Amino acid sequence: MNTTAQLLQIENLVLHFRTEKGSVQAVDDVNFELDFNRAVVILGESGCGKTSLSKALLRLLPRNVDRYSGKVFLQGMDVMSLEDEEFRQNIRWVEMSLVPQAAMNALNPVLKVGDQVAEPVMIHLGLSKTESLGLVYKMFQHVGVPADFVHRYPFELSGGMRQRVALAMALVTSPSLIVLDEPTSALDLLTQANIMNVLKRIKHELGTSFILITHDIATSSELADEVAIMYAGQIVETGDASDFFPAPLHPYSQMLMASVPRLRSDSDPIFITGQPPSLMNPPAGCRFAARCPYRFEKCAEEPPVFQKGKRKVKCWLHQ
Amino acid sequence: MTTATETIPSTPVSRRPAGTFLRLLKFTAARLFSLFVTVVIGVFLTILIANMGGYVDTIRRAEIREGIMVRVNSTNILDNLSAEDRLKRIEDMARLEEKRLGLDQPFMVRTVKYMSNALTLNLGRAQKMSSDSGSRTVRLIILERLAPTLILFGASNILLFAGSILIALNLSRNYGSFLDRVIVGLAPTSSAPGWFYGLFLIVLFAGVLRLLPFGGMVDAPPPPNRFDYFLSLLKHLVLPTVAIALSTLFLSTYNWRTFFLIFSSEDYVEMAKAKGLTSRDIERRYILRPTLPTIITNFALILIFLWTGAPILETVFNWPGLGRALFQAVGLFDIPVIVGSTVIFAYMLAITVFILDFVFALVDPRVKVGSGENRQ
Numbered sequence: 001m002n003t004t005a006q007l008l009q010i011e012n013l014v015l016h017f018r019t020e021k022g023s024v025q026a027v028d029d030v031n032f033e034l035d036f037n038r039a040v041v042i043l044g045e046s047g048c049g050k051t052s053l054s055k056a057l058l059r060l061l062p063r064n065v066d067r068y069s070g071k072v073f074l075q076g077m078d079v080m081s082l083e084d085e086e087f088r089q090n091i092r093w094v095e096m097s098l099v100p101q102a103a104m105n106a107l108n109p110v111l112k113v114g115d116q117v118a119e120p121v122m123i124h125l126g127l128s129k130t131e132s133l134g135l136v137y138k139m140f141q142h143v144g145v146p147a148d149f150v151h152r153y154p155f156e157l158s159g160g161m162r163q164r165v166a167l168a169m170a171l172v173t174s175p176s177l178i179v180l181d182e183p184t185s186a187l188d189l190l191t192q193a194n195i196m197n198v199l200k201r202i203k204h205e206l207g208t209s210f211i212l213i214t215h216d217i218a219t220s221s222e223l224a225d226e227v228a229i230m231y232a233g234q235i236v237e238t239g240d241a242s243d244f245f246p247a248p249l250h251p252y253s254q255m256l257m258a259s260v261p262r263l264r265s266d267s268d269p270i271f272i273t274g275q276p277p278s279l280m281n282p283p284a285g286c287r288f289a290a291r292c293p294y295r296f297e298k299c300a301e302e303p304p305v306f307q308k309g310k311r312k313v314k315c316w317l318h319q
Numbered sequence: 320m321t322t323a324t325e326t327i328p329s330t331p332v333s334r335r336p337a338g339t340f341l342r343l344l345k346f347t348a349a350r351l352f353s354l355f356v357t358v359v360i361g362v363f364l365t366i367l368i369a370n371m372g373g374y375v376d377t378i379r380r381a382e383i384r385e386g387i388m389v390r391v392n393s394t395n396i397l398d399n400l401s402a403e404d405r406l407k408r409i410e411d412m413a414r415l416e417e418k419r420l421g422l423d424q425p426f427m428v429r430t431v432k433y434m435s436n437a438l439t440l441n442l443g444r445a446q447k448m449s450s451d452s453g454s455r456t457v458r459l460i461i462l463e464r465l466a467p468t469l470i471l472f473g474a475s476n477i478l479l480f481a482g483s484i485l486i487a488l489n490l491s492r493n494y495g496s497f498l499d500r501v502i503v504g505l506a507p508t509s510s511a512p513g514w515f516y517g518l519f520l521i522v523l524f525a526g527v528l529r530l531l532p533f534g535g536m537v538d539a540p541p542p543p544n545r546f547d548y549f550l551s552l553l554k555h556l557v558l559p560t561v562a563i564a565l566s567t568l569f570l571s572t573y574n575w576r577t578f579f580l581i582f583s584s585e586d587y588v589e590m591a592k593a594k595g596l597t598s599r600d601i602e603r604r605y606i607l608r609p610t611l612p613t614i615i616t617n618f619a620l621i622l623i624f625l626w627t628g629a630p631i632l633e634t635v636f637n638w639p640g641l642g643r644a645l646f647q648a649v650g651l652f653d654i655p656v657i658v659g660s661t662v663i664f665a666y667m668l669a670i671t672v673f674i675l676d677f678v679f680a681l682v683d684p685r686v687k688v689g690s691g692e693n694r695q
Contacts, residue, residue: 058593063495092595100593105586110609110684120594153684169594 006073007176007209008034013070015049015056023066024279026052028233030070031305034226036176039203039210041220041241043256044230045276050213051101053230054179057211058098059087075176093120097170101181104162107154113162114150117169124173139168142205143198160191164198171202179211184219196222217260221245229253232277232287239311249313252288286316350676354669358662362437365661366430369654373426378652383416384409433658442659447651448644457659460644465663467536468629468640470552475560476622479568484614487575488602494580502572509570513628514635517562521635524558531558534637559636563628571621582610612683619671 015027026049034040044050055061061068072079074095079087097120100106108116117139118132127135137147143164154162163183170178180199184192200223202208214220224241229250237250248254258270274291277283283290289299298316306318370376387409391397397405417423424432436443442457450460490499525533532538537551582588583606591605607614629642637643641660648656680686 060589060593088595088597092593094595098590098593100586100590102586106590108587108591108605108609110611110682111604119591119596123595123597123600155685 006033007036007038007075008211009071009073010057011071011073013053013056013072015052015061015068016066017052017062018064018066019280022280025233025282026279027056028282030230030233030235032228032235032238034177034209034211037203037207037209038225039199039212039223040226040228041212041214041224042228042230042235043215043217043220045215045256047279048230048276049233049279050215050230051181052233054098054181054211054213057179058092058096059084060098089124093173093175094124095175096177096179097173097175099163099166099170099178099180099183102186104159104186106166107162109154111153112151113154113157113165114152117150117165117172120169120173135172136168139172140165142171142202143168144194160187160194163187163191163195167195167198171206171208174206175208177209177211179213181213182215183212185214185216192216192219199223217257229256232282233279234287234314236288236315237311237313239313243309243311249308249311249318250288250315251292251294251317286314350673354673358665358669359434359438361665362658362662363430363434366434366437366654366658369657369661370426370430375652375654376422376426379420380413380417380422383420383422384413387412387416437658437662440662442662443655445648445653445656447653448648448656451639457655460656461641461659461663464639464641464644467638468633468642470536471556471559471633471638471640472563472622472629474556475563476618478560479564479571480618480621482564483568483571483575486572487579488606490572490576491579491583492598494576499576502569502576505569506573507570509566509568511566512631513559513563513566514632516565517559517632517635520558520562531555534635536639559632559638562632562636567621578610578613579606582606585609612679612686615678615682616675619675623668623671 010030010032013027013030014025017024017026028049030053032040042050042053056068057072070080074091079091079095082091107113114133114136117136118129121127121132121135122129125132133150136150140147140149145161145164145168149157149161149165154165157165163186167183170180183199184195187195196219199210199212203210203223210223212220212223221241227237227239227241227244228235229237229248229252231252237244237248237253239249244253245257248257252272255270255272259272261269272291277287277290284302285300286292286303289295292299294317296316298319301316303314303316305312305314308318391405391409391412397408400408414423421429440458442461444455445457445460448460449455450463452459452463454460486502490496490502493499521533524531532555534555536555537548542548542551585605587609588601588605591601596605629640630646631642632638633640633642634646641663644656645660647653648660
């Protein structure tokens with residue numbers, strides 16, 4: 001049914017969690033597309049559903065899932081309709097891999113890092129252990145980890161090295177899409193810059209697509225081809241990075257960008273008053289209305305997504 | 320484009336730095352010494368307590384005098400002596416007997432001497448008990464009783480341990496299920512000890528239903544053929560094993576299930592799932608493997624813990640083991656047997672702890688024996 005053969009197409013993706021107090025709408029009706037060899041940055045405050053989006057994509061669901069629906073097409077294949085076992089065999093780490101939040105804890109403390117990176121190769125590509133380790137050496141080179149680190153245990157590696165190992169692990173089966181969930185948030189600035197450089201080079205050399213989830217606007221602008229802004233479980237604006245960064249459209253995006261401190265500027269960084277709405281029972285109408293300085297009567301109704309050239313924005317101001 | 324860290328030279332890391340052997344030796348010696356001191360203190364205290372701080376000596380002196388008095392009074396050999404001389408003779412005989420038994424030396428001197436004998440497993444002769452073959456050598460009595468105890472507690476412990484881990488893994492996978500809630504609900508049954516359930520089991524299965532034997536280790540007389548002997552042993556093992564199981568299985572399963580639940584929410588477990596590992600591989604390599612040190616420790620400690628219940632359980636089931644021997648010895652004030660059993664228990668405990676230290680270093684790469692480096 002999908003002839004455009006985009007790499008990734010997400011339609012009406014919904015992920016709600018069941019809690020004692022009610023349903024948490026962590027991901028609510030998310031739509032976006034991503035082409036081959038492109039990087040999209042998903043920006044947003046903490047608790048706006050960014051990590052849940054990555055979990056929803058890889059079907060890493062906790063037990064208390066209330067609602068999980070929508071369509072996800074990977075190279076035209078409807079992955080949401082796959083059985084769990086098919087999904088494990090054909091999607092996880094074959095088409096899509098993940099560099100998790102806090103990659104420091106993502107390594108098993110009692111297995112050698114080389115073995116852990118080699119595992120998906122042995123499972124999905126059916127290579128022997130020696131062949132897999134050969135591939136691991138190659139990937140370690142790509143991300144800048146000394147080759148003899150394959151015999152080390154995670155606790156013998158520094159934070160930056162562990163992050164690189166997690167990156168090598170995501171790359172090792174050459175998936176077409178890698179989801180990076182705040183890959184640099186726990187690292188110092190130099191290491192952050194290093195990792196971003198590695199990502200850029202990999203994108204260039206291997207043609208991988210990235211979904212980079214972060215709240216670090218400055219660092220992410222290095223890599224981004226496209227930007228998606230997430231607020232309270234919804235994507236409120238998408239567009240090319242070159243269009244977005246100079247002139248964001250949605251009031252929330254504008255304020256988010258204004259909150260980045262600038263050098264040699266007298267203006268104080270702006271912060272957005274109030275807190276993001278509870279995802280338990282989000283307000284009717286525009287979810288940002290309560291904090292928005294441009295609020296008017298229309299905002300009581302939920303805004304549709306308006307197309308502005310190649311950009312999309314979910315705000316009545318751009319009707 | 321190059322990154323700064325790519326220029327880091329890949330120095331070959333020697334996994335076994337020089338001096339490892341020496342360090343290991345030093346560690347082993349220090350560990351053995353500290354464990355030995357613990358055993359010495361434990362045995363010393365046991366000897367003091369078993370002798371009631373020397374009061375048992377007073378009892379034994381009185382027993383000797385009374386015995387001689389009875390012997391003298393039952394013959395007429397000393398009848399021609401004056402009452403004074405007779406008392407003196409009796410006193411002399413008592414002195415001689417005390418000297419023979421070593422009671423003439425001060426209590427502390429004897430205790431220390433006794434302790435050094437006990438620690439070298441030179442356990443001496445029992446005062447009242449004897450082995451089934453009629454020997455009074457404490458070492459023989461203990462060795463004879465050790466095997467049945469090992470059979471009972473070894474078998475039931477391994478069974479319970481494997482059972483509770485397997486059930487717990489299953490429960491942690493289906494947590495919140497009906498079976499899970501049943502096991503959690505039954506966990507308080509472990510507040511009663513094994514012998515308590517044993518009493519009911521004996522009444523029900525041996526007394527009323529007459530399906531299983533009341534106690535003992537094999538039928539009397541023991542079956543001559545090896546296979547029948549084994550079957551008879553199994554039949555006698557059922558009730559005590561079930562009694563132990565009832566008192567520990569549910570709580571231990573509950574514990575392990577919670578433990579596995581906590582560890583299966585680790586980031587690296589989710590990562591393994593994301594990597595597309597099968598749930599069997601995830602369980603084996605990402606849940607069981609990292610928790611192996613804890614599992615092994617627990618296994619060893621459960622073994623030791625179960626032994627502490629042995630005296631009563633073995634007595635209830637009339638099981639000819641070390642626990643019952645200890646129970647009998649306490650009743651008879653047979654100090655050599657009490658001390659002998661304690662020494663064996665103490666040594667077993669020390670050996671277990673010592674082995675654990677090394678097994679830990681084997682299964683957990685984060686533990687390096689005797690090393691002060693590489694700690695993060």
